[in-house]
Amino acid sequence: MSGIRITNLRKSFGSYTALRGIDLQVPNGTLLALLGPSGCGKSTTLQLLAGFESPTEGEIWADDVLLSSPRGVLPPERRGISLVFQNYAVWPHKTVAENVAFGLSIRRLPKAEIAERLTRALRTVRLESLRDRYPSELSGGQQQRVALARALVVEPSILLLDEPLSNLDAHLREEMRFEIRQVHDLLGITTVYVTHDQSEALVTADRIAVMKAGAVQQFGTPEDVFERPANAFVARFIGSNNELSGTGEGEGSIRIGDRVLTAPDRSGVARGGSVSLCVRPSKVRLDDDGGLSCNSLPGTIVRSAYLGEHRDVLVDIGEGRTIRAFVPPERRYGPGAVTTVHLPIDACQILAPSA
Amino acid sequence: MGVISTSSRDAESRPVMARVPLVKAAVLGAVILLLALLVVQPFGWVLFNSLHDDATGAWTLNNYARVVRSAELIEPLVNSLILAAATALIAVGIGVPLAWLVSRTDLPFRRTIRVLTLTAFVTPSFIGATGWILLAAPNSGWLNTAWRWLAGEGAGAPLNIYSMAGAIFVCGIYTVPYSFTMVSSALDEMAVELEDAATTLGCGVLRTMVSITIPLAAPAVIASFILSFIQGLTLFGVPAFLLTPTGIPVVTTKLAEFYQLFPPEIYLAAAYCMPLLLVTGALFWMRRRYLGRKQYVTISGKTRAGRQIRLGGWRWPALFLALLMPLLSVFLPYAALLLVSLTRAWGQGLSWENLSLYWYWWAIFGNSETHTAIVNSLVYSTLGATLCVALGTLVAYIVERRLMVGASLLGAVATVPIVIPGIVLSVGFFAAYTRAPLNLYGTPLLLIAAFAATFLPIAYSHGGSILKGIGPELERAARSLGAGEARTFLSITLPLMGGGLVSGWFLVFIPIIRELSVAVFLITPKTNVMTTLIYNAKDGGNYEAVCAMSVLLLLITLFLVAVARPLAGLTGARRTSRKTATAAGVPS
Structure with missing residues (x-):
């Protein structure tokens, strides 16, 4: 196994720049999630890691082996990096066993060892009974496990997962998340996991790199990116978020319309620059006065939706701005009711728009 | 413990480079060389020769000047255009209504009509012309005889197949299947929802047809018109059989004439190819442009059976009209050929004593010339189709997976023969391979190469469409597990292409075995094939x-068509369900 070091990685396709210089360090045995909306460059990063594309600039290292640089690229078959594809890419003309054993036979291992490792891999993903089936006879989840077994059986030094769960139904997806994490804990392979689903990233990853427009917005632990987002984009992308944009007033204040609100300032933006005040809907309180220090604003209820575990209330605070609040489900609000919105200062953050 | 076996190097920042991929380089080199030999070279010689003087070998524009100036050379051009336009009109005028009847109405025996049209499709038109000579030769033709029997001895002979009208008729009926197939598949693939949407908005059956169905099928109709026009322009066999005897020249037969002169006017022939190339090239360009803009041709939804239009009382008259086509293109000429072939001596008339299989025995065993031609046809077609599919598939792979810089140029070269009429390709191969150092004249290799080159565009586009259905992830998965490019191609791509390649092989083999015009200048008595014989x-x-x-040629062709269809579907059917192949092909 090896750690990954990516330095100043850039990739352009003609006039389109997919990656604008990213730096990432993935320690040996870590599970890194590359998280971002489509077109953010996460899949390009994965293709570069796998060796299917060559970088325009920058380098990729596995420990002290240089894998990719603009001067040359170690071909995919010589990297020891396994890849699990979004659509599984299970070969339809090979049985489950043939699929999984392919990488082993490429390595010309003795027959006995191939058989032994194959059986072990199939057992790990609970597919022993299906070994002679063809992929067309398997469900999506089973094909997914074939792809995983095929990638793991060759004992790669790095495992890449490209949106591995996005083709599964919601229920199965939730289950497979934990399974992937479990396999990682068991084998400890350095893993890069590409996803656009924040909850997948939060559940599985040791580290998350949030990407947007070819640049890393934030690189940190799941707690970091959720609780201390580096900018308004990250706050918006991970979890639900209220964002009020305005201008920095300095010393932890932000001017929004004709109001000035206070919050811890982590924007690093000079006074007068454009910043946003971000607060999670779950922290927003309505009506009651908890006695905490809050930014309090008058508002009118626009709509209220009952979601079982909480009530999702949208409040108009004037000047075309709204605030979403998750409040206890037993509290009822009718549209048009007048209320007061409290934004606890500790839960608010003043952030720059994006990197 | 890593699997990377490469020893780690010091900070010298250069990746451990791949070995020079020798296999890949060799394959790419071979493909480029073959394309140069099969396409670039012959075509280049046509161009080169057209600019040189027969006698002195000096550069000259004289050949072109002669083409433009001489009325004797303009006339065939005009005749060719007339033949082409009339052929296209017949093909579209009959093929489109027929396609609509079969695809959209409750016409009885629709499947039968499809099968019969396919039969006409694979019938070489020069064989159809032979059949029609028996049927409608002036005086002696059976239909003329029948007419005299009906209308009295003095009625004369109304039909003369040896005429422009005769040639147009034969070209037309054997081109109908082209427009029929193109338009009926457009109608079949059209999403029924598009028509249903109109119906739910209160559109009647007729209104829906006029404002939705017909406009949606229009691109296919226009494309089939252009294709039929090209067909009429480039056919060689039919005009050679029907027009040459009466002295009406067209471009293709005129080209053949240059070769029969002594000394042959090869350089003038080369220049004379150019107007033909210009027209076919322009037509293909138009078709491409037109189809490129009308992207909606390919719009298709769930293709369930469309709503059928009830013909009511028109069912049987419509069937009668629909059967007229197979009657003229299949039943009558096939019957004529079959009857004559089964008589010992045709001149003695039809009687039980005169019936025999003698001539079949004679052709297959008795006569060494025909025996050789039959064997040659089978061997050359097999080898030609194999070479063609192998090369076309490799080019398609290189293009689809962008294995080299300028890959799309290779694709363009592989497509070029589609605009080159067979007779022109024949001129090119004659020019390229009857001189040192590549003098292949008189060898089977020359014919095999020419056949492969002629149908390379079919093999290439077929290979490309198969590859488009195989997601690159399937190959990348193999690469990331340690398989090199060659290994990946052999163990993943090729098996996945399997069934498609088999059908592609037949798709090339069938036109090769019935091809006449390409072979016509290239054969020698030893390398004669059935068509040229x-x-x-x-x-x-x-x-x-x-x-x-x-x-015999018809039987071989029909047999192969009958075998090819189920066979192509069978190969790998158990393993590769279509569903998974497409599911795996979904781009991320």
Whole structure:
């Protein structure tokens, strides 16, 4: 196994720049999630890691082996990096066993060892009974496990997962998340996991790199990116978020319309620059006065939706701005009711728009 | 413990480079060389020759000047255009209504009509012309005889197949299947929802047809018109059989004439190819442009059976009209050929004593010339189709997976023969391979290469469409597990292409075995094939033998078509369910 070091990685396709210089360090045995909306460059990063594309600039290292640089690229078959594809890419003309054993036979291992490792891999993903089936006879989840077994059986030094769960139904997806994490804990392979689903990233990853427009917005632990987002984009992308944009007033204040609100300032933006005040809907309180220090604003209820575990209330605070609040489900609000919105200062953050 | 076996290097920042991929380089080199030999070179020689003087070998524009100035050379051009336009009109005028009847109405025996149209499709038109000579030759033609029997001895002979009208008729009925197939598949693939949407908005059956169905099928109709036009322009066999005897020249037969002169006017012939190339090239360009803009041709939804239009009382009259086509293009000429081939001596009339399989025995075993031609046809077609599919598939792979810089140029080269009429390609191959150092004249290799080159565009586009259905992830998965490019191609891509390649092989084999115009200048007595033998023998007057050979060729072709369809579907059916292949092909 090896750690990954990516330095100043850039990739352009003609006039389109997919990656604008990213730096990432993935320690040996870590599970890194590359998280971002489509077109953010996460899949390009994965293709570069796998060796299917060559970088325009920058380098990729596995420990002290240089894998990719603009001067040359170690071909995919010589990297020891396994890849699990979004659509599984299970070969339809090979049985489950043939699929999984392919990488082993490429390595010309003795027959006995191939058989032994194959059986072990199939057992790990609970597919022993299906070994002679063809992929067309398997469900999506089973094909997914074939792809995983095929990638793991060759004992790669790095495992890449490209949106591995996005083709599964919601229920199965939730289950497979934990399974992937479990396999990682068991084998400890350095893993890069590409996803656009924040909850997948939060559940599985040791580290998350949030990407947007070819640049890393934030690189940190799941707690970091959720609780201390580096900018308004990250706050918006991970979890639900209220964002009020305005201008920095300095010393932890932000001017929004004709109001000035206070919050811890982590924007690093000079006074007068454009910043946003971000607060999670779950922290927003309505009506009651908890006695905490809050930014309090008058508002009118626009709509209220009952979601079982909480009530999702949208409040108009004037000047075309709204605030979403998750409040206890037993509290009822009718549209048009007048209320007061409290934004606890500790839960608010003043952030720059994006990197 | 890593699997990376490469020893780690010090900070010298250069990746451990791949070995020079020797296999890949060799394959790419071979493909480029073959394309140069099969396409670039022959075509280049045509161009080169057209600019040189026959006698002195000096550069000159004289050949072109002669083409433009001489009325004798303009006339065939005009005749060709007339033939082409009339052919296209017949093809579209009959093919489109027929397609609509079969695809959209409750016409009885729709499947039968489809099968019969396919039969006409694979019938070489020069064999159809042979059949029609028996049916409608002035005076002696059976239909003329029948007419005299009906209308009295003095009625004369109304039909003369040896005329422009005759040639147009034969070209037309054998081109109908082209427009029929294109338009009916457009109608079949059209999403029914598009029509249903109109119906739910209150559109009647007729209104829906006029404002939705017909406009949606229009691109296919126009494309089939252009294709039929090209067909009429480039056909060689039919005008050679029907127009040459009456002295009406067209471009293709005029080209053949240059080769029969002594000394042959090869350089003038080269220049004379250019107007033909110009027209076909322009037509293909138009078709491409037109289809490129009308992207909606390919719009298709769930293709369930469309709503059928009830013909009511028109069912049977419509069936009668629909059966007229197979009657003219299949039943009558096939019957004529079959009857003549089964008589010992046609001149003695039809009687039980005169019926025999003698000429079949003669063609297959008795006569060494025909025996050789049959064997040659089978061997050359097999090898030619194999070479063609192998090369076309490799080019398609290189293009689809962008294995080299300028890959799309290779694709363009592989597509070029589609605009080159067979007779022009024949001129090119003659020019390229009858001189040192590549003098292949008289060898089977020359014909095999020419056949492969002619149908390379089919193999290439077929290979490309198969590859488009195989997601690159399937290959990348193999690469990331340690398989090199060659290994990946052999163990993943090729098996996945399997069934498609088999059908592609037949798709090439069938037109090769019935191809006449490409072979016509390239054969020698030793390398004669069935088509050229029929072409050369029909002047000899031995009609029984010609018919027997024609029927044999038809039987081989029809047999192969019958075998090819289920076979292509069968290969790998158990393993590769279509569903998974497409599911795996979904781009991320």
